[in-house]
Amino acid sequence: MTFMRLDFSLLRSLASKCAACVLLAAGPAHTAPVVASPSTPAAASTVIVPYADRPEVQQWAHDMAKRQHLEPTWVMSQLAQARFQPKVAKFIMPAPSGTAKNWTNYRARFIDATRIRQGVQWWNAQQDWLTQAETRWGVPASVIVAIVGVETIYGRQTGTFRILDALTTLGFDFPSGRSDRRMFFRDELAAYLQWCHREGRDPTGVLGSYAGAIGLPQFMPSSILKYAVDFNGDGHIDLMQQPADVIGSVAHYLAQFGWQPNMPTHYTVRPPTDAQQLAELMGPDIQPTFTVAQMQARGALVDQEGQHHAGPLAFVSLQNGNDAPLYLAATQNFYTITRYNWSAYYAMAVIELARELRQARAMAAAPQQRPRTPDR
Incomplete structure (x- = not known):
């Protein structure tokens, strides 16, 4: 990831x-997928088409080599060794x-x-x-x-x-x-x-x-x-x-x-009891969007440390199966970790x-x- x-x-x-x-x-070595022969039913006869012999691969290799200033023959020689x-x-x-x-x-x-x-x-x-x-x-x-x-x-x-x-x-x-x-x-x-x-x-x-x-x-x-x-x-x-x-x-x-040095990644938060307010907070997903005041106006209570956070926060919910979710007020640094792998669970x-x-x-x-x- x-x-x-x-x-x-x-x-x-x-x-x-x-x-x-x-x-x-x-x-199979040096081959593309098994492709049915056009003259016979797939179940009766198949042929192996190497990547280097496929027209769309050849065209892509030519165009890519030109864009990247690479030698087309070198690019094709590498693709000829690729296998499905x-x-x-x-x-x-x-x-x-x-x-x-x-x-x-x-x-x-x-x-x-x-x-x-x-x-x-x-x-x-x-x-x-x-x-x-x-x-x-x-x-x-x-x-x-x-x-x-x-x-x-x-x-x-x-x-x-x-x-x-x-x-x-x-x-x-x-x-x-x-x-x-x-x-x-x-x-x-x-x-x-x-x-x-x-x-x-x-x-x-x-x-x-x-x-x-x-x-x-x-x-x-x-x-x-x-x-x-x-x-x-x-x-x-x-x-x-x-x-x-x-x-x-x-x-x-x-x-x-x-990444912001010395910024926490998240704070604990108590979710609102109103379903509509909860939906509003969860709408932007992991993108920091709300100030602390905006979260509180929608019924969410950020912990004491988070009360002093100056930047935007995301309201993040980590599901726990049949148990209660874990709710977080996530900062820019939490969001930055999700750029490495786009998942709050990963972060x-x-x-x-x-x-x-x-x-x-x-x-x-x-x-x-x-x-x-x-x-x-």
Whole structure:
């Protein structure tokens, strides 16, 4: 999930992003989907059409190469190595309709002992880079570490699909049954080939999520081009092997999308009892829209700390199945985290993991109390 990160109901969690994008790829090598021969019934005879032999792929490659100032023969030679991945087409489909959202269950997927323990270890190991990033962009180290933890558990789950296959599959064989995103993924494929060419990478050698997200922070290729940084100054942007680049890129991304240093992410809020007022507050969704006074005028009561907040707030509801929702008055910083993955549930998971990481580090750093010697 950043990229212009992709929402698809918590894709990496969704992810997500992400953290969930680790399923194995499968499919015939160097082939596009099985296409029925025009002269025989589909059940009787099929032919395999390589991507490089498909006219729409050839035309796209020619046009893209011209726009990006790439050699057309190089672009086509890469696409000739792309293979259709049926699992990619399957995994990109949304969850079945009627699936109830449950914040408690969602939280449990990402706030666990493994992520907390490994997050503290990763934070300690990368302390210098995290401090530099926080000083430069104002994004707390805990938030950066939490995003990497939610996305890939610090590199344990970065995905096993060839990015070339995933993006070509979704760019030219996006499944029916949901809104058509072929153009989006063709743009990501173009960005991916441009990045590989610029970095001298083999486009067939990069692995990632089924949606094309790359590295520890699960950036989409267009986000690598726009927001990733060479934070360690070695001349390359490496989100797979260089923690410095991962840290700098996440911090830069959030700063570009409006992170405000020292601003809380949210306050607790008591919802109005009037259904119409509640609907008005929830209308803008996660977009900060209301002042504290405007929220209160609609029957919502923001906590004491939030009473002093000067900027706009969003009224956010996190569903809990059959239990009462969790309501938040979310700030610009909460909204900024949703630009990484367009979900309030994702943002709150990052915020909660960041809090747990801070507490775990503080406990580990606190001097151990020596046991009292019994009086003699």
